[in-house]
Amino acid sequence: MSVVWRRRLLSVLFLLSLLALWQIVCFLELWDETLLPTPMQVWQTLSAGLADGTITAGIMASMKRLFTGYGLSLAIGIPLGLLLGRNRLLDDTAGSLAVGLQALPSICWLPLAVLWFGLSEAAMQFVVVMGSFMSITLAVRDGVKTIPPLFIRASRVLGARGWFFYRHVLLPASLPTLLTGAKLGWSFAWRSLMAAELLYGSVGIGSTLMSGRELHDMALVVAAMLVIVAIGLLFDRVIFQAGERYIQRRWGV
Amino acid sequence: MAVIELKNVSRHFISDSGVVPAVTGLNLTVKDGEFLCVVGPSGCGKTTLLNLIAGFERPDVGKVLVGGVEVQEPGSDRFVIFQEPALFPWLNVSQNIAFGLKVKGVNDAEQKERVCELLQLVHLSRFGDAWIHELSGGMKQRVALARALALDPAILLMDEPFAALDAQTRDLLHEEMEQIWQRTQKTVIFVTHNVREAVRLGTRVILMSPHSGKICREYPIDLPRNRFLEDPDVARIASVIRDDLRREAASVAEGC
Numbered sequence: 001m002s003v004v005w006r007r008r009l010l011s012v013l014f015l016l017s018l019l020a021l022w023q024i025v026c027f028l029e030l031w032d033e034t035l036l037p038t039p040m041q042v043w044q045t046l047s048a049g050l051a052d053g054t055i056t057a058g059i060m061a062s063m064k065r066l067f068t069g070y071g072l073s074l075a076i077g078i079p080l081g082l083l084l085g086r087n088r089l090l091d092d093t094a095g096s097l098a099v100g101l102q103a104l105p106s107i108c109w110l111p112l113a114v115l116w117f118g119l120s121e122a123a124m125q126f127v128v129v130m131g132s133f134m135s136i137t138l139a140v141r142d143g144v145k146t147i148p149p150l151f152i153r154a155s156r157v158l159g160a161r162g163w164f165f166y167r168h169v170l171l172p173a174s175l176p177t178l179l180t181g182a183k184l185g186w187s188f189a190w191r192s193l194m195a196a197e198l199l200y201g202s203v204g205i206g207s208t209l210m211s212g213r214e215l216h217d218m219a220l221v222v223a224a225m226l227v228i229v230a231i232g233l234l235f236d237r238v239i240f241q242a243g244e245r246y247i248q249r250r251w252g253v
Numbered sequence: 254m255a256v257i258e259l260k261n262v263s264r265h266f267i268s269d270s271g272v273v274p275a276v277t278g279l280n281l282t283v284k285d286g287e288f289l290c291v292v293g294p295s296g297c298g299k300t301t302l303l304n305l306i307a308g309f310e311r312p313d314v315g316k317v318l319v320g321g322v323e324v325q326e327p328g329s330d331r332f333v334i335f336q337e338p339a340l341f342p343w344l345n346v347s348q349n350i351a352f353g354l355k356v357k358g359v360n361d362a363e364q365k366e367r368v369c370e371l372l373q374l375v376h377l378s379r380f381g382d383a384w385i386h387e388l389s390g391g392m393k394q395r396v397a398l399a400r401a402l403a404l405d406p407a408i409l410l411m412d413e414p415f416a417a418l419d420a421q422t423r424d425l426l427h428e429e430m431e432q433i434w435q436r437t438q439k440t441v442i443f444v445t446h447n448v449r450e451a452v453r454l455g456t457r458v459i460l461m462s463p464h465s466g467k468i469c470r471e472y473p474i475d476l477p478r479n480r481f482l483e484d485p486d487v488a489r490i491a492s493v494i495r496d497d498l499r500r501e502a503a504s505v506a507e508g509c
């Protein structure tokens with residue numbers, strides 16, 4: 001336990017000294033204030049934006065998009081991955097298509113999405129889904145393919161067939177890889193959303209970042225970036241670590 | 254009454270080094286309630302024989318009949334216990350044992366009751382909530398046995414189930430296995446490398462010859478129960494079988 005705490009202390013100290021360094025650089029006035037805001041200015045912008053609801057509204061709007069988009073990706077990606085892992089024909093066709101399309105950075109879907117859906121929520125969510133569901137599908141597929149054949153045999157002997165087999169054997173057996181895939185899919189979804197919001201702003205944290213640029217408000221730019229980092233970290237630490245612990249308890253190391 | 258019949262069964266595999274005959278022209282009849290042990294050198298087709306009866310493999314030639322019906326696919330009337338326990342890590346011990354019952358749609362209360370009995374039977378009552386990775390090798394094999402018995406299969410097919418265990422644990426599991434077999438009157442086919450183990454457990458031992466995938470000899474074991482691995486009678490019969498095994502191996506080596 002003490003080792004854990006020492007490491008935590010160390011990382012806090014590191015961040016604090018970075019903050020101090022930032023403050024010192026500002027103090028020396030090496031750069032113009034419009035190019036490098038002080039930590040205090042960023043803090044004020046951030047707390048004001050949270051208090052008057054401008055940043056909060058951006059966060060809520062982005063989260064809503066993210067949850068629908070990522071939720072859709074999971075809902076499509078997991079069943080599709082399970083099927084691809086079990087069906088050679090599907091894997092050779094749809095699977096290789098997914099591998100190919102993965103080479104396309106998700107933001108490249110935006111022009112197509114805008115032409116199809118107009119400048120709308122649907123267009124942004126389309127980009128998020130295209131950015132993340134394929135990586136989830138492929139991870140689940142690989143998870144299914146690497147399930148020890150012995151598990152499959154044992155489940156056949158136990159009489160598991162059809163839906164029961166998918167739900168109670170394939171899905172849980174591929175859980176460790178599924179989690180890795182979901183995590184990867186999450187980070188792709190988050191990145192795609194930010195890219196989409198930067199290019200096409202309505203309300204959203206990515207758009208807040210962009211309006212900071214337009215207003216030459218460097219403090220707002222940095223504040224928005226900090227929020228984006230915080231959200232990313234929060235999900236990684238809270239949700240996915242809980243998932244990893246769940247798996248560790250069952251599977252062992 | 255014969256529950257398992259193999260009639261002139263052959264199964265070969267194609268590998269890089271050519272055609273490998275795993276089982277050739279094999280005839281075998283196993284009676285209800287028999288404890289049949291199968292011994293033979295590595296690669297002689299023991300696992301293939303079990304897989305054919307289990308329904309994981311289909312014969313190229315011949316017929317595999319269980320209860321007079323030709324085997325088409327795996328089924329829970331013929332339960333396979335593998336060398337590695339093949340327990341599901343995402344379920345705890347009780348849930349693993351209950352899995353087959355759940356497939357059958359047995360209600361929760363009944364599942365619980367059955368699991369409780371079975372845990373007692375394999376001496377693991379305190380470990381119902383444990384995760385699989387927390388168990389020792391012997392405990393895992395016990396859970397696998399309990400999971401098999403939950404479905405009350407008429408036939409147990411066991412592929413070197415105790416090979417990876419230490420001597421003490423194996424002795425203990427021999428006793429438990431013997432008791433369970435006596436109580437439930439199941440038909441058991443038990444594959445092993447260990448000739449003494451075969452004599453200690455079996456009502457009959459068959460010896461498969463290396464590389465030809467045939468049964469070359471049979472030994473009825475009429476020793477009284479309960480036997481021990483160290484019994485002089487067990488040792489005597491085992492040494493006869495071992496000599497035959499060596500002779501078989503030598504004759505094949507000459508043929509090369």
Ligand SMILES: Nc1ncnc2c1ncn2[C@@H]1O[C@H](COP(=O)(O)OP(=O)(O)OP(=O)(O)O)[C@@H](O)[C@H]1O
Pocket residue numbers: 266267268273274275293294295296297298299300301302
């Ligand atoms: N899936 C397979 N593909 C190719 N060859 C196989 C396959 N399964 C078994 N064989 C071959 O068939 C022969 C019999 O194999 P089998 O596994 O039945 O032997 P075994 O008696 O169980 O051996 P062991 O005691 O080592 O487990 C071996 O020569 C093996 O190489």
Ligand SMILES: [Mg+2]
Pocket residue numbers: 299300301412
């Ligand atoms: Mg084998």
